[in-house]
Structures are given as C-alpha cells and as structure tokens.
Amino acid sequence: MIKIGELAKISGCSVQTIRHYEKEQLLAAKLRSDGNFRLYDHADIERLLFIKHCRSLDLSLAEIRQLLTLHHSPMSQCDDVNQMIEQHIEQVERRIADLTQLNKQLKALRLSCNSKRTVEHCGILKQLNEAVSQTN
Amino acid sequence: MIKIGELAKISGCSVQTIRHYEKEQLLAAKLRSDGNFRLYDHADIERLLFIKHCRSLDLSLAEIRQLLTLHHSPMSQCDDVNQMIEQHIEQVERRIADLTQLNKQLKALRLSCNSKRTVEHCGILKQLNEAVSQTN
C-alpha cells in the first residue's frame, strides 16, 4: 500500500489531480491510514495509468468513466468500447477539419499585411472590419 | 440607440454573451436609459461584429482585447497585429499537428477491435492496459 505522494510519483499525475479524479469518481483509495491518509494498492496504480493513457488520447473524464465501467462489466462490452473510440475519432477528425479551415482563413488574413507596413490602414484590421460589413 | 436584445439579434450574439463581453472589458454601452437599460450605437454594433469575427477565428478574448486596443492606437500598430495573427497561426498549426497525431493513435487503437467481437478480451481495453504496462 502506498500513499498519494508515491502514487503521484509513479504515475506522473499530480497529487491534486489524483484527488480530483477521486472526486470525479474515477479512482478512489480503498483504505485510509489511521491518520486518514489515502492508501493505494497495485490495482489502483494500474487503474490510474489506464486513466492517464486515456487522457493522453484526449478522452474526457466522462468517457473514461464509461470505459472503466465497461472494463469491469460482463463480456458483452467490446462493441460499446469500439463505439466510443469511433465517436471519439469522429470528434477529433471534425476538430481537425475545423482547425484546418480556420488556418486557411488566418493565412488569408495574414496576407493582408504581408510586407506593407502601411500602418495607416492595417490590412488585417481592415479585413476584420470588412468582413464585418459583409456580415451585415 | 438600441437595447441589448436588438443588438443580440443584429449580431447573432446572445444577450448574456454581450453582458459577458462588457464584464471582460471588450464592449461597454456608453449610455443607459432612465430605466438603466444599456443603449448601443452603430459603432458598438460594428465593434461587436469585429469581436464576433475574431472569435470565429478562435482568437481568445485577451487577444481580441489587444487587437481592439491596437485598432485604436497610433499608426504603428500594423506589425503588432501581424505578430498576433502569426502567433495564432502557429498555435492553430500546433494544435492540428497534435490532433493529427492523436488521430493516428486512436485509429491504431481501433484496429485492436476491428472485427473480432471477442468480447472476452476486448482489444481496445487490452491495448490501453498494455500501454500501461509499457509505461511502467
């Protein structure tokens, strides 16, 4: 059994984050010392690293909570897990598409002020305003 | 002079968002009615649309505040504006790269549970756990 500081070291998560995960019902110490210190066993370490791995894949805490539930459910869980990952992939791909579009817009905007330095009418600010007029 | 509800309609921003922007010092009504209702003029409309446009480019409120300040500064502002947009482009590109990498990882993970439906050992969960072991 280890205390929270050791768990933090082993896992690379901060003490505060671990407490946060407990609050969010992702990982709870099964035991406390006489002094009320949280005590974690090896399964807890693995669980936290699982959570950390999922976080590195940008899965939300809610999604991770679900995965953990499925992980401890009957054998029929595989499709559910697959679906979650699929949905997550779709989200990520959508976000990539959005950002790519945004990047294009920003680059177009940047061209407005390429080499000019005609400070009286900054091309970028002008464009931002002109877009305004078009919106109207 | 128009009230906040009309401004919201014209701009496509919610009443609450407009109030939020006032609190964040992006846009403040210059006048209030006797009944203490905010009153906006045409310049305010344009300012809000400018803000909205910047938001659509994912610029933070802090960044937009800066742009607005530069917009009302002496002629030497063009380079500053350009720099801000450049930095923002870099951020966006970095984010795209991160998400693209993440997408790859997720797709690799998804292959673990491609057609199997061998629910006893879900490939995805297994991978998430195996990655854990590697981390250790």
Added chain:
DNA sequence: TATTGACTCTATAGTAACTACAGAGTTTAA
C-alpha cells in the same frame, strides 16, 4: 521527548468562454 520539515487532509477559489437561472425592476401593448 521535543522539534522541525515533509507530507497529507479538506475546503475554497481560480482559469477560459460562455450559459443558465433567480428574483427584481422596466417597458410596452392591449
């Protein structure tokens, strides 16, 4: 044993950009 520094606890608050709701006041139309 006493002391001290490190560790741990709970609680609270903050970050960013909204969004929702509550209760009270104002305005407008019937």
Added chain:
DNA sequence: TTAAACTCTGTAGTTACTATAGAGTCAATA
C-alpha cells in the same frame, strides 16, 4: 390597469485541472 416581454445584477455551473490556506500526521533528528 394588467400582463407579458424585456432588462438588470448576481450567482452558479460546465470541463480538467491548478493553486492556496489552514490544520493535522508522520518521520527523522537532536
């Protein structure tokens, strides 16, 4: 006058952390 729509300020919530405060526990050292 009445009632509905609008507006106000204030408070709280969302997500995933992060920081701080004040108090308690533990372990090492003198």
